[in-house]
Amino acid sequence: xxxxxxxxxxxxxxxxxxxxxxxxxxxxxxxxxxxxxxxxxxxxxxxxxxxxxxxxxxxxxxxxxxxxxxxxxxxxxxxxxxxxxxxxxxxxxxxxxxxxxxxxxxxxxxxxxxxxxxxxxxxxxxxxxxxxxxxxxxxxxxxxxxxxxxxxxxxxxxxxxxxxxxxxxx
Amino acid sequence: xxxxxxxxxxxxxxxxxxxxxxxxxxxxxxxxxxxxxxxxxxxxxxxxxxxxxxxxxxxxxxxxxxxxxxxxxxxxxxxxxxxxxxxxxxxxxxxxxxxxxxxxxxxxxxxxxxxxxxxxxx
Amino acid sequence: xxxxxxxxxxxxxxxxxxxxxxxxxxxxxxxxxxxxxxxxxxxxxxxxxxxxxxxxxxxxxxxxxxxxxxxxxxxxxxxxxxxxxxxxxxxxxxxxxxxxxxxxxxxxxxxxxxxxxxxxxxxxxxxxxxxxxxxxxxxxxxxxxxxxxxxxxxxxxxxxxxxxxxxxxxxxxxxxxxxxxxxxxxxxxxxxxxxxxxxxxxxxxxxxxxxxxxxxxxxxxxxxxxxxxxxxxxxxxxxxxxxxxxxxxxxxxxxxxxxxxxxxxxxxxxxxxxxxxxxxxxxxxxxxxxxxxxxxxxxxxxxxxxxxxxxxxxxxxxxxxxxxxxxxxxxxxxxxxxxxxxxxxxxxxxxxxxxxxxxxxxxxxxxxxxxxxxxxxxxxxxxxxxxxxxxxxxxxxxxxxxxxxxxxxxxxxxxxxxxxxxxxxxxxxxxxxxxxxxxxxxxxxxxxxxxxxxxxxxxxxxxxxxxxxxxxxxxxxxxxxxxxxxxxxxxxxxxxxxxxxxxxxxxxxxxxxxxxxxxxxxxxxxxxxxxxxxxxxxxxxxxxxxxxxxxxxxxxxxxxxxxxxxxxxxxxxxxxxxxxxxxxxxxxxxxxxxxxxxxxxxxxxxxxxxxxxxxxxxxxxxxxxxxxxxxxxxxxxxxxxxxxxxxxxxxxxx
Numbered sequence: 001x002x003x004x005x006x007x008x009x010x011x012x013x014x015x016x017x018x019x020x021x022x023x024x025x026x027x028x029x030x031x032x033x034x035x036x037x038x039x040x041x042x043x044x045x046x047x048x049x050x051x052x053x054x055x056x057x058x059x060x061x062x063x064x065x066x067x068x069x070x071x072x073x074x075x076x077x078x079x080x081x082x083x084x085x086x087x088x089x090x091x092x093x094x095x096x097x098x099x100x101x102x103x104x105x106x107x108x109x110x111x112x113x114x115x116x117x118x119x120x121x122x123x124x125x126x127x128x129x130x131x132x133x134x135x136x137x138x139x140x141x142x143x144x145x146x147x148x149x150x151x152x153x154x155x156x157x158x159x160x161x162x163x164x165x166x167x168x169x170x
Numbered sequence: 171x172x173x174x175x176x177x178x179x180x181x182x183x184x185x186x187x188x189x190x191x192x193x194x195x196x197x198x199x200x201x202x203x204x205x206x207x208x209x210x211x212x213x214x215x216x217x218x219x220x221x222x223x224x225x226x227x228x229x230x231x232x233x234x235x236x237x238x239x240x241x242x243x244x245x246x247x248x249x250x251x252x253x254x255x256x257x258x259x260x261x262x263x264x265x266x267x268x269x270x271x272x273x274x275x276x277x278x279x280x281x282x283x284x285x286x287x288x289x290x291x292x
Numbered sequence: 293x294x295x296x297x298x299x300x301x302x303x304x305x306x307x308x309x310x311x312x313x314x315x316x317x318x319x320x321x322x323x324x325x326x327x328x329x330x331x332x333x334x335x336x337x338x339x340x341x342x343x344x345x346x347x348x349x350x351x352x353x354x355x356x357x358x359x360x361x362x363x364x365x366x367x368x369x370x371x372x373x374x375x376x377x378x379x380x381x382x383x384x385x386x387x388x389x390x391x392x393x394x395x396x397x398x399x400x401x402x403x404x405x406x407x408x409x410x411x412x413x414x415x416x417x418x419x420x421x422x423x424x425x426x427x428x429x430x431x432x433x434x435x436x437x438x439x440x441x442x443x444x445x446x447x448x449x450x451x452x453x454x455x456x457x458x459x460x461x462x463x464x465x466x467x468x469x470x471x472x473x474x475x476x477x478x479x480x481x482x483x484x485x486x487x488x489x490x491x492x493x494x495x496x497x498x499x500x501x502x503x504x505x506x507x508x509x510x511x512x513x514x515x516x517x518x519x520x521x522x523x524x525x526x527x528x529x530x531x532x533x534x535x536x537x538x539x540x541x542x543x544x545x546x547x548x549x550x551x552x553x554x555x556x557x558x559x560x561x562x563x564x565x566x567x568x569x570x571x572x573x574x575x576x577x578x579x580x581x582x583x584x585x586x587x588x589x590x591x592x593x594x595x596x597x598x599x600x601x602x603x604x605x606x607x608x609x610x611x612x613x614x615x616x617x618x619x620x621x622x623x624x625x626x627x628x629x630x631x632x633x634x635x636x637x638x639x640x641x642x643x644x645x646x647x648x649x650x651x652x653x654x655x656x657x658x659x660x661x662x663x664x665x666x667x668x669x670x671x672x673x674x675x676x677x678x679x680x681x682x683x684x685x686x687x688x689x690x691x692x693x694x695x696x697x698x699x700x701x702x703x704x705x706x707x708x709x710x711x712x713x714x715x716x717x718x719x720x721x722x723x724x725x726x727x728x729x730x731x732x733x734x735x736x737x738x739x740x741x742x743x744x745x746x747x748x749x750x751x752x753x754x755x756x757x758x759x760x761x762x763x764x765x766x767x768x769x770x771x772x773x774x775x776x777x778x779x780x781x782x783x784x785x786x787x788x789x790x791x792x793x794x795x796x797x798x799x800x801x802x803x804x805x806x807x808x809x810x811x812x813x814x815x816x817x818x819x820x821x822x823x824x825x826x827x828x829x830x831x832x833x834x835x836x837x838x839x840x841x842x843x844x845x846x847x848x849x850x851x852x853x854x855x856x857x858x859x860x861x862x863x864x865x866x867x868x869x870x871x872x873x874x875x876x877x878x879x880x881x882x883x884x885x886x887x888x889x890x891x892x893x894x895x896x897x898x899x900x901x902x903x904x905x906x907x908x909x910x911x912x913x914x915x916x917x918x919x920x921x922x923x924x925x926x927x928x929x930x931x932x933x934x935x936x937x938x939x940x941x942x943x944x945x946x
Contacts (some may be wrong), residue, residue, distance in 0.1 A: 050931035053819060054908075054915055055865035064908065066923045069577055073912040102911045182303035185349065190300070226333075226341045242451070247489070249455035255345050255363075263517070271455035272514030277348035277356075290599040292460055 015117035024070065027112040027148055028095065034112060036141060036148040040101050044112055048092040065105060067096065075162070076107040101106040106153075115148070118142045122150065173199040174228050174291055175216070179209040179235065180253065184278075189222060189253075192280035195285065206230025213245065221250040222238075222283075222292060225261060233261075233268045240269035244260035249290045255279075305346045306399050307562070309355075310392070314631070317388045321634050323376050337366040352409035355394050358585035361630065362387050368419075371532040371683065383414050385635070438525035439503045440469070443510070446476065446520040456515050458491060464511045469501025500526070505852055519578030533639070557904060565661070568621055575611075575618045576904035579808070580923050582611045583901060587925035613903075615808065619660070626704040626713070629668055633702060640679045647686050647697040648679055654704035659711055661726075663802055666782055667713070670775040674715045674798050677772075682719035682796055692793065694718065713800040714913040721746060722790040739868060745887075748788040754777040781921055782934055783824070785886050811922070812905045813930065814881065814894040817867035821894070821921055822903055827935040829882040832896060849880060849891040856882065857942065860893040864917060864938065865931075867915035885939040901925075916941070 020119040025036035051063035060079035064071050074094060078086045083148070094105040109138040121131050122139040158163060176198050180186040183249070185206070190200040199234045201216065203209035207229040221239065226230040232252055239245040254275040262273055274286055318337040322328040340363045347355035362384065368374035376384075387578055397405045443465070447458050465471060476494035484713035486492075499508070502725050559694045589597070591605055630652045641648035657668070682700035683689075701716040724747050731750045732736045738750070754773040784802040803809065803826065811822035812831075839858060840852045851856040858880070861867075862868050878893045903922035908915060908931075 016343065050393065050928060052921075052931065054931070055867070055917065056915070061912075064921060064929050066927055066929045067578070069906070070574070071906045071908050071911060071921045071929060073908075083408070085466065104911060181338070182305075182308060182346055184301045184308055184346050185342075186300045187304060188349065223343075226338050247455055249457075253345075255341065255348070261768065266454060266514075267519055269454050274329050276345045277351075289460060289464060290455075290457075290464075291459065 019085055023118075024114055024116050025148065025150060026095065026114050028093070028108040029110045029112060029145075030077055030108050031083065031085070034116070034146060034148050035108075036117075036150045037095070037097070039114055041073065041097050041153055043098045043103065046092050046094045046096060046105070047057045047090075048088055062107065065094075067103065067105075070103060072096065072103050072105050072134040074105040074107060074132070078107065078109065080162070097153055097157070099157050102157065104157060115141075115143055117148075117150075172227070174219045175198065175199040175201065176220045176222060176287065177201050177209060177213060177218040179203045179221065179227070179232065181205055181224065183279065185224065185253075186273040186279065189283065193222075193284055196225040196284040198287065204230060206235035208240075214242065217244060219248065220246060220287060221245075222253060222258065222281065223250065223289070224253045225265070233265050233270070236270050246288055251286070251290070267285055302350055302399075305350060307433070309343045309346065310342050313368075313392055313395075315339050315710060315857050317385065317635060320376075320381060321638065324381050324638075333366070335369050336364070337370050340366050352394075352398050352405070354405045355391060355398065358387060358391060358394070358407050358415070361412060363420065363746065365415060366420060369528070372588060373893060380418060383411075383418060387415065415832075434890075436505050439507060440498060440500035440523040440526040441503065441505070442522075442526055443497040443508065444487075444494070444520070444522040446479075446496065447491040447515070448520075449490040449492065451491045451515060451518045452489055454515075454518065458493070458495075459547070461511060461515065462495065462497070464489050465497060465508070466498060468480045468511070469499050470849050472498040472500075472845060495522075498526070506937065541925075548725055568661075572622065573616055575615050578611055579615055579902065579904050580925070582607055582705075584925035584927070617758055619808065620658070622661045623658035624661050625655060626657045626659050626664065626711075628673060629664055630655050630702055630704075632668075632672075636672070636675065637679060637700060640676060642711055645684050645685060648683060649697050650702065651699060651701045653701070657704035657706060657711060659802070661703075663782055664710075666778065667800070667802065670778045671702075671713070672798070673775050675702070676715040676858060676921050678715060678719065678796070680716040682721075684720050692795065711802045713721055713802070714797055716797045718795040720753070721792045721794055721796050722788070723792065729749060734797075744790070745788075748790055752786070752857060771789075780940075783936065785932070786938060787886070808902055808904055809932070810900070811932065812881065812900050813898040813924070814861070814879075815896045815898050816861045816865065816894050819865075819867060820898060820928065821861065822930050822932045823881060823883060823892070824932065824935060825900070827883045827885055829884050830879045831879060834880050846926070851882060851891070856888070856889045856891045858891040858893060859938075859942070862895075882936050883939075885936045888939050890935075890939055890942065903930075903932070 024039040026039050026042050027034055027036045029035075039168075046067075049065065051065055053063040054061060054073070055071070060076050062074045062076050064073050065096060066072075078088065091110045092107060093111050094102060094107050095111065096105050121143060122141050125134045125137040125140050136152050136159070138150045138152045141150050174197075174290040176187045176193055177194065178186055178200055179202070180189065181204050186202050186204065192201050193200045201212055201218070203212050205227045206223070207221065209221070210230065212218075221236070223232040224237055230238075232254075236250050236252070239248070239250065249255065249271040250269065251269050252262075252266075253276055254261055254273055265273060274283060293869075316336050316339045319328065319332045319339075322332055323336075338360055344347070344356055344363050345352075345361035347359060350738040358830040365374070365380070365384070369380075370374055372382070390411050394405055394407065445454075445458070462471075462473065472489075472694070476496060477492075479494065480492045498911065505523060505525075512519070512521055542614045585604055589601060592601065594601055613837055634650055637648050637650045642644075651817065678700050679698075683692075683700070684692070686696040689698065699718050701714070702922045703714045703716070705712050724744065727747055727750050728738050728740070728742075731753070734753070736745075736750065736753060752775075756769060776786050779800055779802070783801055784800060787799040787801070788796065789799070803824075807823075810823055810825040812821060812828055814821050830852070834849055840848045840850065840855070847858040848855045860878070878895060879896070879897055881892045881894060883890050883892060903924075906922055908918065908921050915931075917934055917938050918931045920932045921929050922932060924930050
């Protein structure tokens with residue numbers, strides 16, 4: 001069995017669920033592809049609004065916003081994944097994620113819906129041709145005709161490349 | 171018949187709370203005081219059927235409290251118990267000399283406490 | 293085990309016990325230093341007594357065992373049978389440490405906590421010579437119980453005066469077995485001589501059942517001294533019969549210790565820190581909302597809305613008052629930090645062979661709890677340093693004409709919007725040459741012409757420890773650089789003054805609170821930044837001749853007779869200019885930090901306001917040049933400038 005499938009079964013076992021029971025994902029669009037994240041990590045969805053810029057931040061860190069009194073950094077996944085055609089229009093949406101004791105906002109093209117996937121509906125991601133490094137994916141979900149790229153958002157946010165880990169003193 | 175009122179005196183908040191809790195659970199009405207002085211005040215302003223007091227407390231210790239209480243007409247015959255860890259004889263004798271009814275040795279089971287109070291209150 | 297759940301009271305027990313241990317420690321130190329009063333030993337004893345009682349009740353055996361030994365020792369001290377010598381004092385202080393450790397482990401759920409055997413042995417050893425033979429009761433020979441007992445119970449007349457009731461005792465006996473009671477009225481006087489409060493009756497009781505003598509004695513335990521009591525076995529299987537004869541209880545009433553005028557002070561309640569923080573957050577939100585209202589109402593016509601505006605002004609005042617009140621809830625006297633040092637200094641001095649006395653002043657100065665928690669480590673390091681490296685050994689001191697006992701003074705005071713904490717020692721002071729040499733060795737740019745101040749600042753460089761040997765005490769890689777970092781993280785500053793042979797003073801300057809600050813808001817390239825007012829000296833509109841270009845990237849500004857480095861905030865924060873306004877029409881704000889002044893160029897001054905400091909780090913990370921963020925009246929986020937950090941990095945870059 002591949003490590004990807006093992007991992008997804010592991011995570012459902014960790015959730016105390018049997019493989020037949022489904023996990024829920026919030027799906028969204030990025031650069032024409034559909035992605036999904038564990039719904040349990042999603043705090044809320046907001047429109048993209050004015051962001052206060054942060055000096056010396058990588059380009060995909062747009063800045064910070066005020067989320068009811070908490071300062072939340074905003075990461076544009078489209079820039080992070082180096083997608084072309086990045087727009088900020090009335091459909092642009094920010095998903096507020098709560099992972100690894102942080103609250104962050106991720107900007108995406110649009111949000112689709114919430115779907116349920118059983119372990120059988122999730123396959124390991126192929127090694128090549130993925131926009132996102134496969135170490136950050138929990139797998140590919142298939143639902144009817146849709147192919148959903150499932151992101152391990154916790155891993156992604158915590159990774160050094162994501163830039164949230166502090167740079168040591170200059 | 172109105173509830174039996176007990177005055178629980180101990181400078182240690184955790185002990186006091188525990189005693190009060192156990193006695194209330196058994197159906198007694200409990201008032202608390204953290205030292206002898208405060209207890210004496212409360213006893214004067216209110217009417218208790220029984221007093222349970224620790225011995226070592228600041229401002230006024232348990233034995234002095236009992237001695238003072240016995241001077242009050244309302245408390246001449248009220249059962250007063252000392253809570254003490256000292257197994258030594260002198261403290262108990264001193265307590266009795268001051269007018270204590272008896273003593274309960276710490277550590278005690280809360281149920282022991284309740285049973286003893288029940289016995290004493292008849 | 294009890295069916296009543298005791299765990300809910302445990303939290304109180306742990307908190308209380310810790311306080312008790314602190315009180316014990318302070319008392320023991322006072323006894324050692326000779327500054328104790330008559331009440332001190334009682335306080336120490338009571339603390340041990342409480343902890344013993346509670347730990348026994350809750351079943352924490354290891355703690356109960358150790359505390360029992362402590363209590364016995366302390367009781368002897370209290371009774372004048374034992375003096376507190378160095379050995380005893382030492383053992384007692386170690387016991388305090390051990391108990392703290394035990395409390396932590398038990399609280400963390402370690403149910404198998406074992407006491408410290410060597411400490412217990414040590415305490416027992418101390419108890420041996422003075423111990424009155426506390427012989428255990430010899431185990432009663434197990435005899436089979438007789439068929440029953442003949443009991444004669446004759447209360448003394450005054451029995452009721454101790455709240456004892458013969459009836460209760462009889463009932464208890466009856467519960468043990470079959471009772472046949474015969475009342476003895478021989479002592480009953482004539483009716484008109486009868487005093488209802490006196491006991492005149494006696495009883496002869498035949499009690500049958502498999503009952504031990506001990507069980508019967510227990511029933512009479514409380515009234516032994518107040519009655520005539522005989523307990524005789526009905527059919528004695530073994531010969532020995534001992535009637536218990538009433539002893540006339542005439543125990544001398546021991547003089548109770550004089551109740552010291554111990555003022556309990558104001559009443560107080562314990563509140564969980566989380567609740568206080570939540571309260572402060574809510575008030576912070578209120579401040580923001582109120583700022584928003586003020587902003588929105590700024591352009592209203594006063595004539596048409598005068599009541600509204602009056603109301604908003606009132607709200608402004610109310611909010612400010614509420615905020616001050618709430619902030620003060622989190623304020624604690626710096627005593628909380630200072631209190632740990634007497635012990636530390638004593639132990640350290642002993643270990644290093646130095647005589648040290650610790651003086652403190654301004655213990656009542658209040659600091660925000662968050663600041664207090666974070667100042668402990670740096671202060672501890674500074675005090676350790678002072679004892680370890682600052683103070684000379686007694687003979688060296690005497691040779692230098694100084695008092696053999698070195699003095700370390702900790703003081704705290706309010707100055708302006710800051711708290712000043714000084715750590716002063718009368719030791720050898722800093723060795724300028726040594727430091728310069730070490731710094732040169734490390735390749736740092738130094739010269740002999742550097743001012744003393746600049747030389748002292750060098751010791752904040754990582755790796756620059758000038759100690760001969762790295763004592764395990766303070767040289768363990770936790771250096772002055774970490775102290776400086778910790779204090780900078782609190783938006784504070786550290787300053788050193790030293791004189792060879794005389795001593796050294798380390799001065800820490802801290803903001804009063806981390807949560808709210810008075811700021812000057814400035815616009816830079818379309819963004820708003822907040823400059824903490826405590827760093828702002830002045831703002832001005834410079835003329836073009838006041839600006840001198842030194843090198844391609846460096847400019848200086850002439851302010852009266854000084855030349856200050858001039859930086860455009862837009863450059864510092866890499867903000868593309870929003871407008872094409874000429875540099876010459878920009879506004880300059882002069883700020884000062886750590887004795888260095890800096891001129892910051894901004895687009896315009898927006899205003900002055902109190903802002904609630906929000907953390908960027910909790911969800912993002914530390915940003916260079918930014919000490920936090922705040923939410924403006926219009927809901928936007930504004931970054932708060934880390935003036936100290938900016939100033940330091942510019943020096944490094946220079």
